[in-house]
Amino acid sequence: MVRPTDRTEADPTPGMIRERAFEAEGVWAGLVRTAPGMTSGWHHHGEYETAIYLARGTLRMDSGPGGSEVITAVSGDFLHVPKGAIHRESNDSDEESHLVVVRCGHGIPTVNVDGPAPSQEAGELLS
Numbered sequence: 001m002v003r004p005t006d007r008t009e010a011d012p013t014p015g016m017i018r019e020r021a022f023e024a025e026g027v028w029a030g031l032v033r034t035a036p037g038m039t040s041g042w043h044h045h046g047e048y049e050t051a052i053y054l055a056r057g058t059l060r061m062d063s064g065p066g067g068s069e070v071i072t073a074v075s076g077d078f079l080h081v082p083k084g085a086i087h088r089e090s091n092d093s094d095e096e097s098h099l100v101v102v103r104c105g106h107g108i109p110t111v112n113v114d115g116p117a118p119s120q121e122a123g124e125l126l127s
Helices: none
Strands: 016-025 027-034 049-056 057-065 069-074 078-081 089-092 097-104
Touching: 027 089, 049 057, 057 078, 057 097
Parallel strands: none
Antiparallel strands: 016 027, 027 097, 049 078, 049 097, 057 069, 057 089
């Protein structure tokens, strides 16, 4: 069991706080918190497939060429982020958002980048 006080801040990206609950060979799980009105930096999750459950608040996720693909989610929604998909996350609500995140794969779980994907080949998000 991992209690809230046992989670560890990990894998930083500007604009969000990732709290790792556990990490084992091929799996990463934790909570991501984003303050109201905040937008994260651009990033991807390398060779990890990511499942997200939006437990609280709202989420806007930009991805695709030039950040032109947009997904908007609310509490109770699930999202899938394919490995290598460059994206950023925003919280347009007036409350902190909470995302339960589980990643499966290998390597570095978060890679921060300077901007959105330049082309389709760089990865797109699936809703």
